Amino acid sequence: MNAIETKKLTKSYGKSRGIMDIDLEVKEGEIFGFIGPNGAGKSTTIRTLLGLIHKDSGEAKIFGMDCEGEREKILKETGYLPSEVFYYENMKAIDLLRYSASFYKKDCSKKIKELADALGLDLNKKIEDMSLGNKKKVGIVQGLLHSPRLIILDEPTSGLDPLMQQTFFELIQEENKRGATVLFSSHILSEVQKICDRVAIIKDGRLIQTQKISELQDNSYKKITFHVKDNPLDEFQLKGATNIEIKGQTVRFIYRGDCNLLLEKINNYPLLNVDISEPSLEEIFMHYYSDKNK
Amino acid sequence: MNILKRELKANLKVFIFWIIGLFVLLFAGMTKFSGMGQVAGGADVNAVMSKFPKVVLAVFGMVGVDVASLPGYYAILAYYVLICAVIYGIQLGVNAAVKEINDKTYEFIFTKPCSRSYVLGIKIAASWFNLILFIIFEFVFSLLAVAFLDTGEQINQVIFLYAVSILLVSSLFFSLAVFLSIVIKEVEKGMLYTNLIFLSAFVMAIVYDMLENGRVIKVITPFKYFEAKDLVKSRLDGWYVLVCMALSMVLLTESFVKFKKKDLK
Numbered sequence: 319m320n321a322i323e324t325k326k327l328t329k330s331y332g333k334s335r336g337i338m339d340i341d342l343e344v345k346e347g348e349i350f351g352f353i354g355p356n357g358a359g360k361s362t363t364i365r366t367l368l369g370l371i372h373k374d375s376g377e378a379k380i381f382g383m384d385c386e387g388e389r390e391k392i393l394k395e396t397g398y399l400p401s402e403v404f405y406y407e408n409m410k411a412i413d414l415l416r417y418s419a420s421f422y423k424k425d426c427s428k429k430i431k432e433l434a435d436a437l438g439l440d441l442n443k444k445i446e447d448m449s450l451g452n453k454k455k456v457g458i459v460q461g462l463l464h465s466p467r468l469i470i471l472d473e474p475t476s477g478l479d480p481l482m483q484q485t486f487f488e489l490i491q492e493e494n495k496r497g498a499t500v501l502f503s504s505h506i507l508s509e510v511q512k513i514c515d516r517v518a519i520i521k522d523g524r525l526i527q528t529q530k531i532s533e534l535q536d537n538s539y540k541k542i543t544f545h546v547k548d549n550p551l552d553e554f555q556l557k558g559a560t561n562i563e564i565k566g567q568t569v570r571f572i573y574r575g576d577c578n579l580l581l582e583k584i585n586n587y588p589l590l591n592v593d594i595s596e597p598s599l600e601e602i603f604m605h606y607y608s609d610k611n612k
Numbered sequence: 613m614n615i616l617k618r619e620l621k622a623n624l625k626v627f628i629f630w631i632i633g634l635f636v637l638l639f640a641g642m643t644k645f646s647g648m649g650q651v652a653g654g655a656d657v658n659a660v661m662s663k664f665p666k667v668v669l670a671v672f673g674m675v676g677v678d679v680a681s682l683p684g685y686y687a688i689l690a691y692y693v694l695i696c697a698v699i700y701g702i703q704l705g706v707n708a709a710v711k712e713i714n715d716k717t718y719e720f721i722f723t724k725p726c727s728r729s730y731v732l733g734i735k736i737a738a739s740w741f742n743l744i745l746f747i748i749f750e751f752v753f754s755l756l757a758v759a760f761l762d763t764g765e766q767i768n769q770v771i772f773l774y775a776v777s778i779l780l781v782s783s784l785f786f787s788l789a790v791f792l793s794i795v796i797k798e799v800e801k802g803m804l805y806t807n808l809i810f811l812s813a814f815v816m817a818i819v820y821d822m823l824e825n826g827r828v829i830k831v832i833t834p835f836k837y838f839e840a841k842d843l844v845k846s847r848l849d850g851w852y853v854l855v856c857m858a859l860s861m862v863l864l865t866e867s868f869v870k871f872k873k874k875d876l877k
Contacts, residue, residue, distance in 0.1 A: 368723050371875040393725040404716035406622070420614040421724040460720070 319382060321346045321468050321499035322367065327376035329366050337362050337523045339376070344501055346381075349494050351510035351517035351531070352503040359523040360503040361401060364472050368398060380468060394422065397466035401473035401503075403457035405445045411456045412441040415463060422464040433459040436489060437482065450477040458486060462493060469493060469500045475509055487513050508596065541597040542580065543570045545590040556583050572597055615721075615731060619738035623704070627742050630700050631749050634693065638750070641689040642757035645682065656680070670821035676841045682763055683770045683844035686754070690774040690843075693750050694835070695814070697782035700746060702806045704739035705789025708732070709867065710799040718876045732871050736790060736864065743786055744779065751775040769846045776848060777838035780856035784834050785810060787863035794870045 322344035330336040337359040344350040354360050365371045367378055369389040378385040380392045405414050412430075419426035434441050439455045448456070454477040461469060469490070475483045491513060494500055504510050510517055511531055518528040542559075550566045558575025567590070573580055584592060657680050661669065669675050673691030678684035709732070712718040721731055754771045788809065793802025817835035820826040830836045837852035 365877070370719065370722060371877060372873065390725045390727055393723055396723070398719070398723045400719040402716070405720065406618075406715075406717055417614060417618060418720070418724070421726065 319346055320344060320379075321348075321381060322350075322501060323377075323379045323382075324363075324367075325377040327363065327366060327378050328374045329362055329371060330374055331362075335362075335523070336374075337366070337520075340520075340525050342518060342525065342528075344499060346499050347494070347497060348515045349490065349500040349502060349513050351514035352501055352520065353505065353507060353510050353517055354520035355505055358505075358520045360505075360520060361472055362523075363520070364398075364470055364501070364503060368393070368396070368470065395467040396470060397461040397464065397468070398470045399457045399461040399472060399474050401476065403453045405453070405456065407446055408444065410442055410444055411439060411448070411459075414445060414456060415441070415459055418460045419463055424464060426463040429463050429465060430459060433462055433489070436485060451479065451482065454478055455482075458489070462489070465493075465496065465498075467498055469498050470503075471500065472503045473505070474502070475504070475506070483509070538574070539597050540573045540580075541570070541593075541595050542573050542584075543568065543593040543595075544584050544587065545569075545592075547588040547590050551587075556580065615726075615734040616738050619708075619735055620741070623707075623738065623742050626703070627746070630696070630746060634696065634746070634750055635753055637692060637696070638689060638753045638757045639760075641692075642686075642754075642761055645685045645761060645763075666822055667818065670818040673840070675821040676839075677844070681844075682758070682761075682765045683767050684840070686758070686767060686770060686774070687840040687844050690754075690771075690778065691840070693774075694778045694781060697743070697746060697750070697778045698785045698810060698835075701743050701782035701786035702789040702803070702810060704743055705786040706793045706803045706806065708735040708739040709790045709793035709871070710802055713799045713876060722876055728872055729868050732868060736867075740783070740786065743782055747775050747779045747782070750778065770844055773838075773843050773846060773848045776853075777843060780853060781834045781837060784856045784860050784863075787860040787867070791863040791867045791870075794867050794874060 320343050322342060324340050324342040327340040327342070328336070328338050330338075335357075340359075340363055342352075342363070352360055352363070362371070366373050367380060367385050369385055369392075372386065381395060383392050385392060409417075411434075415426075415430050419430065430441070433439075434455075437455045437458060439452060439459065443452070445453060445456060454474070458474065461471070471490070475486065478486060487509075490500055490502070502510060502514055514531050516528060516530050519526045546567045546569075548567075551564050551569060554562055554564055554569050554571070556571075556573070556575075556579070558579075559571040559573050562569070562571040564570075658678060661674060661679060666675065673688055677687050679688060712721050722728060724731075751771060754774070755768060758765075758767060758771065785806070789802065789806040792806050792809075793799060796802050796805060813833045813835055816829050816833035820829045820833060820836050823829065834856070837856060838849060842849060
């Protein structure tokens with residue numbers, strides 16, 4: 319059974335914002351990445367799934383249940399970490415977490431303690447006095463404390479330092495081993511690549527592609543920049559290179575293909591410097607678009 | 613129960629401030645009554661009042677009231693309590709409906725396994741409970757303040773009817789605040805629009821007092837649903853009791869319907 323399934327899910331806020339015809343299938347037990355630049359429609363999709371906003375058309379189901387009609391049943395099984403965490407004034411972390419736990423008919427105190435220990439969170443501190451990172455930790459505990467079957471994470475790592483991000487990924491992987499399905503939304507491709515099985519790419523409210531991470535890595539895109547000595551270049555061509563930009567002695571392009579062929583080709587030039595890096599998400603999107611338009 | 617407990621706790625601080633204000637208003641206000649019988653120079657206080665422009669008397673809720681009598685004097689204070697209760701009711705109503713959205717905590721509460729109607733219902737119940745408690749305090753403080761005056765005059769029934777009328781009118785504004793906060797798209801403007809209606813109703817109440825026959829205006833200003841001239845004679849207009857209750861019910865029912873469909877963002 320699919321944990322999440324949407325068919326032609328559409329929500330419009332006006333002329334340009336919202337989501338359009340989103341077809342998403344997240345299988346039970348997988349960690350699914352949902353990636354796109356800010357404003358692409360990730361949060362809108364998530365909020366529609368959670369019943370915070372209402373779809374205009376299409377279908378949205380979680381564990382086979384309709385996201386609007388059977389919202390309460392779904393939410394019993396779902397843990398959600400919003401992209402920005404806001405909690406009540408004058409509440410200590412432990413009070414907030416107990417309040418959160420009181421909505422589920424199970425004892426969550428052991429899990430709260432385990433998660434807080436793993437994240438190094440002081441439960442007796444007032445939330446309003448906490449740093450953004452610590453507030454995020456409260457959010458993580460709050461989303462996981464009832465051991466949900468589905469965990470929805472919207473930009474979960476913002477505010478967490480790299481070490482804490484690693485701990486967080488381990489926690490998510492543990493939850494996944496326990497059997498939880500995870501929907502992980504982010505605008506950073508590399509962090510999605512770290513823990514996800516599959517990834518869906520969204521831009522301007524439309525789903526561009528759904529891919530296995532392993533395929534994405536096999537066909538990984540590289541951003542190549544090289545500078546040549548002496549004379550400026552007039553042209554550069556290579557199979558697999560797109561978005562080629564030549565400015566004087568500098569050449570930039572996105573490359574997908576055999577690395578040996580690439581190195582062989584650029585080795586023919588009198589090189590001053592070569593830079594091979596991971597392209598930004600925007601650059602990958604540009605590439606997708608140029609592929610699509612061909 | 614968990615939501616109810618949290619709501620009552622969250623409302624407590626503001627409630628205490630309002631109760632302190634209410635205590636000061638009623639006790640300090642009532643102690644001035646002993647000096648009301650006659651003003652400096654031995655002139656009758658009603659005669660002095662009649663020299664004021666009518667609009668001034670209307671603003672202070674003194675039109676058609678014998679301020680030299682205990683029920684008449686109490687009617688003026690009760691008018692101020694009514695204004696306070698309406699302001700407090702609006703504040704409670706707006707908070708019950710959209711505070712979580714304004715404070716951006718809605719992503720917490722509305723992703724818990726409870727229906728939206730249940731959460732809204734508990735919030736409305738908690739806030740309305742605070743409003744009722746405010747009016748119970750008003751009733752008790754009024755009884756005590758009058759007893760302290762030791763005039764020997766009994767106006768318990770007047771005080772009770774005033775408490776009922778204040779509850780009805782403030783509950784109507786409370787319901788209006790809930791409704792408007794929910795139907796207006798920009799949630800932060802719910803308070804603004806309800807306050808504008810409150811001010812318009814207040815101005816209409818003044819206009820009503822200025823006119824000889826303002827029956828049409830009376831319908832659109834809840835401040836005049838229950839008039840001092842009736843209440844001091846222990847009369848409560850049954851028709852307007854029904855109007856208040858029916859309007860409040862319709863506004864609240866419609867609030868639940870609209871809230872279910874509202875996009876929370």
